[in-house]
Amino acid sequence: MTQLTAEAPRPVEFSTVGLPEQRRIELWEGHNADALIGLRCRTIDAAVLEATELNLQLDQVHLARVRGTSHVVERDAEVIRRRPADAVALYFSLVGEAFFYHRDGVRVVRPGQLLICDADQPFLRGFSNGLEELVVKVPREVFAAVTGTGRPAEPVVVDFGSGGSPYARALARQVGRAARAVDPVPADERVLLELVAALATGGRDGLSPAHLAAARAFIGIHLADPGLSAPQVAAAVGLSTRHLSRVFAGEGTTLPKYVLERRLEAAHAMLQRPGSSATTVAETAHACGFASADHFSRAFAARFGERATDLRRRAVAARAMAPDPTG
Secondary structure, X not given: OOOOOOOOOOOEEEEOOOOOHHHHHHHHHHHHHHHOXXXXXXXXXXXXXXXXXXXXXXXXXXXXXXXXXXXXXXXOHHHHXXXXXXXXXXXXXXXXXXXXXXXXXXXXXXXXXXXXEEOOOOEEEEEOOOEEEXXXXXXXXXXXXXXXXXXXXXXXXXXXXXXXXXXHHHHHHHHHHHOOOOOOOOOOXXXXXXXXXXXXXXXXXXXXXXXXXXXXHHHHHOOOOOOOOHHHHHHHHOOOHHHHHHHHHOOOXXXXXXXXXXXXXXHHHHHOOOOHHHOOHHHHHHHOOOOOHHHHHHHHHHHHOOOHHHHHHHHHHHHHHOOOXXX
16 A cells, blocks of 8 residues: 655645535536636536545645536636636546537537646536546646646647657546546656657757656556567657666666566555455466466565465465355
């Protein structure tokens, strides 16, 4: 279990669930105006709004995870005048197709796509089938400092799924891990801003934290592939294999060592899960990307000081001796 340090901020949750139905929209608007970005809100066909938001304020950047039923939000000139955001917003769509109406036209944002826009330009967003999204709010002066431009010239939609931008995918992974209710992982704000810069500039030499985060995200997705290679990772991140090697060297490791460590950690966690006794050690090794069970066994013993079979046996025994929580 990942632990937050005492100094690390934790996400704060707000939900309309359980609030008086006639006041939900009012309270949701008030919360967003104070915690994230001011919006007018209305539901479709007078439905009752059920929405939940996790907010995490870092030193400069604000992160959020938003879930909700069908509704429409608007940030018009009057709302902007009363509640200026002075920020650039990045919306990562996880669930539910959304439309984004702006002075330049209409864009459809689907799950696996990121919308980047100036939060102080009027817009209308609609979620006919509900939504789950991640949000990054970057103050305009911070955005200008890391990208060299004060704001996006127009709204931009970027794919962050498989085959999409590795920087967007890495950023979504970082935000998603930080803005969650259970076991949130502290976000490295420097890396977040490097990824924002890489998105805005298309990537450039010198963005080692962004390239490293993108490479790690790609490796995490493809960890089970025994054929995962440095050229494959480098191509996904948009670097040469030599430059990618330098990026990992800057962290005091190599790409093969990093991949091996991640696979061993994944196997160690799998062997302790409930139900692990139903899976052989060889099957666990294969699921974590090891082509050879013998190689896995040797590497596991060298890393953890015990055999994989011994760890699983001890984990099964511990669960058998644990008291029944149902009484």
